[in-house]
Amino acid sequence: MKATNIYRTIMAATFSLYACTSQTAPQQSFLLRDNWAIQSSKDTREGGDLISTSAFKPEKWYPATVPSTVFGTLVENKVFPDPYFGTNVQTIPGYIARRAGEIPDDSPFKTSWWYRTIFELPADFRSRNTWIKFHSINYKANIWLNGHMIADTMTVEGAYRLYNFNITQFALAGKENCLAIEIFPPKGNDLTITWVDWNPTPPDRGMGIWYDITVSSTGPVAIDNPKVVTKLNLPLTDKATLTISAEISNSTDKKVKGILKGTIEGISFSQEVILDPKEARQVTFDPGNFSQLVISDPKLWWPHTVGPQNLYDLNLSFEVKGNVSDSEKIRFGIREISSWMNDFDKKHTRVFQVNGKNIVIKGGGYVEDMMLRPSDKRIDTDIQYAKHMGLNALRMEAPRGSDYLFDKCDEEGILLIVGWCCCSSWEQWKRWTPDVEIIAQKSWRDQILRLRNHPSVFNWLLGSDN
Known part of the structure; x- marks a missing residue:
């Protein structure tokens, strides 16, 4: 994934399942x-x-x-x-x-x-x-x-x-x-x-x-890896289009017909889905077919040095014969990251924009406890330290922070630079065997799926220094 890409994803939240109530169980x-x-x-x-x-x-x-x-x-x-x-x-x-x-x-x-x-x-x-x-x-x-x-x-x-x-x-x-x-x-x-x-x-x-x-x-159908991609009408920011998708899988040996439903605040959308036995499929709601996903005057997510950290909740559910089979909830923010290379003082430098505005990345390195002991209190304190120092970004030494860390950075407006750890086997590509390459590919995919909805995550590095 090259940094020259324009990142249009956004959002934020945990992929973990949450307790809710269906009509039957x-x-x-x-x-x-x-x-x-x-x-x-x-x-x-x-x-x-x-x-x-x-x-x-x-x-x-x-x-x-x-x-x-x-x-x-x-x-x-x-x-x-x-x-x-x-x-x-x-x-x-x-x-x-x-x-x-x-x-x-x-x-x-x-x-x-x-x-x-x-x-x-x-x-x-x-x-x-x-x-x-x-x-x-x-x-x-x-x-x-x-x-x-x-x-x-x-x-x-x-x-x-x-x-x-x-x-x-x-x-x-x-x-x-x-x-x-x-x-x-x-x-x-x-x-x-x-x-x-x-x-x-x-x-x-x-x-x-x-x-x-x-x-x-x-129930018989599960929802996995929900995703929200947002696009602004830059250079204006008075309209946003949302593209929403999720992986739907039928765990039974029978064909299943149901309805995938979604809500974002006062907006609702749905579509009928028929799954063959054991079938898994990505289902998408695009703004071309669902006009309610074109948002006028959206509340944008910004780094804390620029503006507020507005967040939205997406609720998805899959119903079979009127009963909820599975549901997911994620939190996201509407924002668009753009970047390109430019020359400053004869140095080839990457420029970033958030929602069409130039932003100077002022960050520091961040690493967890040596024994990986979880502590929400420490995370709260560390983020406040960063904001007190005027920082607007943290560079993660690999993507091993807790969901709480990423959620908190969404809430507090701290940009996150994520990627594999430098100066380690993650950068020793010539030594990788075919089996190691497969582990690298699967690890990358898993972590991108986990983190792609967070508005705070704006960059991914092959090595944390590169």
């Missing part, structure tokens, strides 16, 4: 954050078919929460000292002195580690499809549920991949369910989480579940 989603335990496979003889059942009794496992890394959990359990104090990090077994170095053979993080939890599934999931979404696992994993493997390392590979598995045949509605995940650390030229010179390399190289796991239910 409630669609629900919940996060698996608590009641976890971890242990090294070196100290666990049993396999996933037993560990992922209630018959298995985890003894001497370490209590954990998710998101977390293995190293972060062990620090939390006082197994290792606080790596931020003095030179403690150098005393931890498996300390990696060299940037992006390999995990030593005698390190406790050289082998795979198990994450395990037990959770109860609502009884009303029984008549619906049950899904589990992983975002994200570092680096490879075997995933087991109730004694059954639902995915292995041939599928689950890459620190920035997103996965959504249909677990209906293995899930136990109205009962306790056991989920066990065997996670393998990155090695060699893996496209993993790297810190370069921002932090010491953690001894586990970020191994773990670094973001949320969501369990949800849908």
